[in-house]
Amino acid sequence: MIPINAPQIGEEEIEAVVKVLKSGVLTHALGAGPMVKKFEEDFA
Template sequence: MIRINVPQIGEEEIEAVVNVLKSGVLTTGLGKGPYVTKFEESFADFVQAKYSIAVNSGTAALHAALMAVGVKNGDEVLLPSFTFTATAETVILCS
């Protein structure tokens, strides 16, 4: 069996989650808490981009990426043969 979802979670990540839970602020009126804002800013700096947007799933990330590059109905999109169904579903969402 090919394992594709082995989590890579260390003590630092566990501590960050505990801190968020203890703070009582999981989200704001904009749908994100202070850790999400910090992550978006840090990630944008890391990839040398002006902006970055955190999303709640890989499906949402794929959909946003396809929309950002303008994929639309009738476009040819090549997909890998070994992937999740969301990879193809997001292409359908764009059409």
């Protein structure tokens, strides 16, 4: 396999993941949390 790209994961990304994990809102069944809405708005 030829490596084409390596993920760029910094402190900001790690902090965002930890924040979501600590919120307890991990699935859509519990209701989309604010990070889901932000992701959808940023991605669209």
